[in-house]
Amino acid sequence: MLVRATDDGERFVLTDPTAMPRAAGFLWNRQMMMQVNCRGFAVARFMQPEPARYTHAPNLEAATFMQPEQPYYAHHPGRFCYVKDEESGEIFSAPHEPVRAKPDRFEFSVGASDIRWTVECLGVRVEMEVGLAADAAVELWRIRVSNPSGRSRRLGVYPYVPIGYMSWMNQSARYRPDLGGVVASSVTPYQKVEDWSRQRGFKDRTCLLHDREPVAFETSREAFEGEGGLHAPDGVRQALLGCGEALHETPAAVLQYRIALAPGQAEEFRFLLAPERDDAGIAGLRERYLDGAGFARARDQYAAYIARGRGVLRIETPDRHLDRFANRWLPRQVYYHGDANRLTTDPQTRNYLQDHMGMCYIAPEAAREAFLRALSQQEPSGAMPDGILLAEGAELKYINQIPHTDHCVWLPVCLRAYLDETGEHGILDARIQDGAGETLTVFERICRAMRWLLAARDARGLSYIGQGDWCDPMNMVGHRGKGVSGWLSVAAAHALGLWGDVCERHGRDDLAAEFRAGVADLNSAVNAHLWDGEWYARGITDDGVAFGVANDAEGRIYLNPQSWAILAGTADARRRTLMIAAVERQLETPYGAMMLAPAYTGMREDVGRLTQKFPGTAENGSVYNHAAAFYVHALYAAGESARAWRVLRGMLCGPDDADYRQRGQLPVFIPNYYRGAWREHPRTAGRSSQLFNTGTAAWMYRILIEDLFGLKGAPEGLRVTPQLPPEWPQARAERLFRGARFDVRYARRTGATAIEVRVDGEPLDGDCIGGIRPGRDYRVDVRLPPA
C-alpha cells in the first residue's frame, strides 16, 4: 500500500517517493514555515518582518505570494544526506533527491510536529527527522545511520543543504570551527537609503550547525558538485571534500563524516539550520539547541505548541479517514492559519476574518483580538480595507493592491461563529478607535459596514463588483463603476440577514428591521435581474452583459452565486431544486464541486483576469475548495445532507491509492484547490495544488462541527442538529464547548422518525442543551431515523 496511516491517526506514511513525488508535510511556528516533500525538496520562509528565505533557489527568484503547484527542479532548495559505501564507492542520497537511487525501503512519515523518513539503500538505513523550535526560525534535524546489512560497513555520510543564490550583492560561505558549522553570509540588496534602515537588522546569514565535528566540508555548490553533477557529485566521489570557501560563489553546506558500523550498529547526528544576524546569534543558537539537552527540550516545546491547536472535536465514525483528518489534521491547519496568519504581514481582510472564524474553535481569545484589530482598520465610510496590516511598516502587496468590494460581508459571517461558539456577546460593546481617530463599538462598526454594503449598489439594487469580489477576482467586469456581482448581491443579503439576527438579540429591533428590509430588497433584485432560468448569473458587466449564464460557452455556471442564494434565502424551493440539479450536472466532480464550468480557455475582455488562468487551475474551473465548502454548507442549510456529504467526501483526499496518486498529496491538509476542468483535462483533474493556505480549513472545520455533527453553539447553549451521512449506522463525537465536554453517541434506530436527543439519559426538550456548566462532562445520545 502506497499510503498508510498509523492506527492512532498520528501520522501518514508514504512508501514510494516516485508514486507521489510532490507529497509533502508542513511545519510552522509564528516565525517560520517549512513545507518539505517526500523527496527532500523544501520551501521555507521566515518573518523579518516580511517573509524571507534562508535557503534559496539557484537563481534570483522573484519575491511573491505562496504559489500553488510549486515547481521543483534539480537545484531546488532541499535537505539531503548523501551516503557512500567506502568499500564499493556506490552512493545514494536520502530522502531520494538528488541521486534518485531506487530505495529498498522507503518511508516518508508526516506527523503533527515532525516529519521523518526511513530510507534503505545499499544495505544502509538512514532515518531523518525534522522539527522546528517553538518560537524561533530554527530547523532541528536528526539523522540516524544504521547497518541492517549483517556485515561491517565503512560509510561516508554527507549532510547537504543547498543554500542557493543568496544575493547578487554579497554572498559567501565558510566553515567556522569556532561556531561549529557552515555559515553562509549575504547582504539583501538595497539601493534606496530608506531600504537600508528596514534591512539593516536582517538575518542575512544561514548556518548549518552540527553536534559532531566532520572530517571535511565544502561550502561552494560548484566545487561540491564538479562535473559529476548533483546526482553524482565529485565531492562525494573523491576521498575528502575540498574544505573550500565560497567567495561570492553559490553557497552550499556540506559536511563529511566517516563512520564504521558493525552489524546492527547505528550512529546519530544532530543539526540545526537557521537564519541568523551575526556570530553572536549563531553562538546563541548552538548554546540553546545543540549543547546539552536543548535539542530534546525544543522538540517537546514544539510538540506542546502544536498540541495547543487540538480544537474542539474528536470523532469516531465508520470513515476512519475522515476521523483522522477531522481529529488531527484539520484543526492543525486551522490553527496554522490563525496563529501564524499564513506567514504574511498583510493578510487579505476576508482571509484574516475567516481564518479567525476558524480560531473561534481553537483559541477564541485570539479570534476576538483579530476581529478587533480588523475593525480598527475600518475606513470611515464603513468599508473594510483590502488587507489587514499586522506589523509595523507592513504594506498592502500583490492582489491586496486591487480594490475588492466584498470585505464587509465577512464581518457578520465570521463574528457570528464567534458569538455562537463562545456566547461572549460583550465583544459587541468593545470600543475600537480607527485610524481616523473615531471610536465606535464593534456593534456600531458592523452596522456601518452593513450600511456600506447596502449603499454600494446600483439603481436595480444589485451590488457593484468594481475590480472584483471574492474568490474569482475578475477585474474588468465592473472597473468602470457600473458592473454588478450576482454573488456579492446574495452574499450581502446573507450577511445582512445574519446581522439582523444579532441586532435583534442585541435589543435593536429597529436595526434588525432595517437590515432585513435590505435582505428582501437584495433578494428581489437578484431574482428579478439575475435568475437565468436554471441558476443565478454571476454578474452583469459594465456594458450590461450578464455572464455565468446559459448561453455562455465558457464560464456558463458559477458555484458561488448558487450556494449563497441558498444561504440568503434568495431562491424559492423550485429555483433551489433547479440550481442544485444544474450544479450536480455541470460542476460536481469526484473531487468536489468546481467553481465554474466550462473553464475559460482564453481571454474574455469584458470579464478579465480569471479567464486568463489555466483551465482547471486556481479559480478557473478548479475545485476551489473554499467555494466548494460554501456549497456544502449551503446544502446542509437546505437539508440536503446526502448530497452535501458526497461533495464533502470528494474534497477529502484518499483513502485509496489510486486517489492519492491522482491528487499527489497526503491528506495532512486540505489544499486551496484540486485541478478541475474534469471533462476537458481528465489526466490532471483532481491534482492537488499542494498549497495549504486556504479559507477552506476554517469552513470545513465549522461544517464538520456545526453541520455534519450538528453540535453548534447558540446563545442558550449547544444545539444538536446532526445531518450524518446516510451510510453511517452510528458515530461518536467528543465536543468541547464553553468549558464542558460532550460525549455524543449517534445511532440510527429503525422506527425513529425524528432526531431524539438524551442528555445524561434524560430526553432533551427541543434541540438545545442549555445551562451548560464549565468543567462538566455530558453524555449525549442521539437517535436518528434510518437513512
Place this chain on the structure above:
Amino acid sequence: MLVRATDDGERFVLTDPTAMPRAAGFLWNRQMMMQVNCRGFAVARFMQPEPARYTHAPNLEAATFMQPEQPYYAHHPGRFCYVKDEESGEIFSAPHEPVRAKPDRFEFSVGASDIRWTVECLGVRVEMEVGLAADAAVELWRIRVSNPSGRSRRLGVYPYVPIGYMSWMNQSARYRPDLGGVVASSVTPYQKVEDWSRQRGFKDRTCLLHDREPVAFETSREAFEGEGGLHAPDGVRQALLGCGEALHETPAAVLQYRIALAPGQAEEFRFLLAPERDDAGIAGLRERYLDGAGFARARDQYAAYIARGRGVLRIETPDRHLDRFANRWLPRQVYYHGDANRLTTDPQTRNYLQDHMGMCYIAPEAAREAFLRALSQQEPSGAMPDGILLAEGAELKYINQIPHTDHCVWLPVCLRAYLDETGEHGILDARIQDGAGETLTVFERICRAMRWLLAARDARGLSYIGQGDWCDPMNMVGHRGKGVSGWLSVAAAHALGLWGDVCERHGRDDLAAEFRAGVADLNSAVNAHLWDGEWYARGITDDGVAFGVANDAEGRIYLNPQSWAILAGTADARRRTLMIAAVERQLETPYGAMMLAPAYTGMREDVGRLTQKFPGTAENGSVYNHAAAFYVHALYAAGESARAWRVLRGMLCGPDDADYRQRGQLPVFIPNYYRGAWREHPRTAGRSSQLFNTGTAAWMYRILIEDLFGLKGAPEGLRVTPQLPPEWPQARAERLFRGARFDVRYARRTGATAIEVRVDGEPLDGDCIGGIRPGRDYRVDVRLPPA
C-alpha cells in the same frame, strides 16, 4: 591549447568545456540578445518593449537588470541535443550539458555573427550552430550529425529546449503538426486592469519549429525527465518519447529523430526558436525562415547587420591578441551598445551618452540622434535625468530610481568625441524642445548643464554627491544634502574644461572664460580640501568625514579621483607623481587597476551601498574596467605611455591558457569587471563578470584609436600623436576618418628623438593632417624614437 584563435581573427575556439565552464559568446539584434555558453546554457531576452524571456528558469525568476556572474544550474535555460546510440543505449548530449559526458573532441567556436560547437562522443560528431535573424527575435539553429566512426550507426537525436516555468497564471505546451513544432503557451500574470492593456499584445508563446518531422516528441519537462533526471532522462532511455501535452506543467520542447548513418554520412536539421503572439505569427515564422531559402538568407542578413559595426580601425601589431580584439571584437561590442542600447528602454544617462560616444566611431549619425534625444529630456534646471526613456511608456527602473549627480558631466565628454571624429559642428546649433516645451540649441543646453554643475556645489566649491555619482554608487555619503564628491568635483572640472574649448571654437570667448574660471575654482577647492598627502580623497560625508584617505582601513584609495584629477589638470606634477605611485602600489593588479582598495568587507554606514558588495566584485575593489579605462586614458594624457599600456594590457583577456582559465572568459568582449581584491582573494581575482554591458567598450575603443595609435580627430583634420608600447618596434593601422582611409605605418628608428610623420612621402608640418578629401587613401609613415 585550451583556447585558439583562427588566423584571420574571425573566431575564438575553446577546446575543453570543463576548463572554462562559463565561457560564452553573445549575439544580438535590436529585438533580442542571447548569451550562450560553451556547455549549452543560454540567457536570452527580447523586447516587447521591456526585456522579456521566452525560455525561462524552472521557477518564478525575478525581473531584474542583467546580472554579472550569471549563475548556472542543472535546469537553467539552454539549448541542447541528446544523442543515443540505438544499439548500445549509451547517451551523450551536445554541447556538454545536461549529460556532461567526457567528449572525445570538443570545440566551442565563437564568431561575430554565429556560435558553433563540434562535439564528438561515442564515435558520433554533432555540429551545432546558432545565429539570429537580423531584425526579429528569432534564433536559427542548425544541427548536423555525422558518423566518423567507420561503421554504420543507428542513432536517436533529441533536440531539447527547456522552456521553463513560463507563468503561474497559465502555461502549457503542445506539439502542433499544423505548425511543425512545439508551441508553448502562457499568459504573463496581470492583476491590475492597466497592466492588461500593456500586456495584451505580448508574445507569450515560445515555439520550436523544425524542418523535418520527428518520430516522437515531448512537451512536459517532468514527463521527459522522469526518474532518470536531466543527465539520463527516461524519455531518451525509452524507445519513444511520450508525445504528451503539458497542462500547466513545466513546458519543454523535445523532438526525437531516428537516423541511420553509413560511415562518413551526415544528416542535418534546422530549427527555429522564437517568441510569438499567436498561430498566425508562428506560421509566418515558418514561412519566412524554414520553408525554402529563408534560413540561409537570414544568416546572410544577420552577418550583414553585424558587419555594419566594423568601426574605423584595423591594426597589425606585434600583439596578435590585441589585433584580434581591436579589429573584430571591440567594435562589435561598441556597436552592440549603441545599436541595441543594451536591450533596455531606460538606459542610464551616463551609459547612454558614453555608449553613443562609442557609436561616433561606428555610426556617427546614430550617435548624433542619441545626443539630441538625451538633451530633449534635460530638465529645466539644466540637470539631466537619471535615465533616458527610449520607448513609449518606458519608465525609470532599478538604480535609475536613485538620483545621481553626475549625468551632466558626460555631455561635453561624449559630445567632444563626436565633434572630434566627425568635425560636424552643426550639431551645436541643432534646436531641441524639452518636455516642458522649451526650445534651445544643443550648445545652449550644454551650457545650461555646465552651469547646473557649477551651482550644485557647497560653500567650499566642492560638488555635492547627494545619493551618489558615477561608478561607485554610495548612497549614504551625502543624502542629507551636505556630503561632497571628490571625483565629481574633478570630473566637473574636466567637463567644464572640455566645454570651454568648444565655447572658444564656437566663438563664445565669454562663455569659455566663464567655464574656465569654474575649472580653476573647482581645482583649487579640490586641492585645498581633498588632497590627502599622496592622493585625492573620494569625498566628504554629510558629517564632514573625508573618506578614501590614508587613515581609512578599507576604501583607502579610489582610482577615479586620481584619474580625473589628471584629466582636469587638478594635480601639479609633484602630486601627479605621488598619485600615480600610490595607484601602482595599491590598485594595480595583473588584470588592470582596481577601483578602490582595500575592498570593504562590511557596512560603513556613513558611506553606504558600495560597501555592501562582496569584496572584489562589481565596484567594491574590483577591476572595474570602465574606471580602469579612465585611468589608462589619464595616463596617456599625462604621457605615461608605458604605464598606460601595462594597465591596458592587463584588462585584455589572454593570451595564455592560465590567464584564460583564471578569467574564465573568451576575449570576445571586455566585461564590466574582473574580480579584484587581488591581495585578499587571490583565488578569484581576475575572474570575469561575464557581463558585456559596460561603458568600457566605448572608452577602450577611443583609447586605442586616439591615445595608443594617436589617430585623433580635430577641427582641422587628423592629429597623429601615437604612444605605442615601448616593446613594439613597429605597428600598422588602417584608420577610416571622415570618409578617407589612412594606412599608417609606425616604426621605431634609432636616432629619432621626436615623432616624425610623413603623409604620402611628404613630411608633415606639426601633427595634424589637414585638408582631408573623402574617398582618398593616405599613406602615413610615423617614425618613433626608440623606447
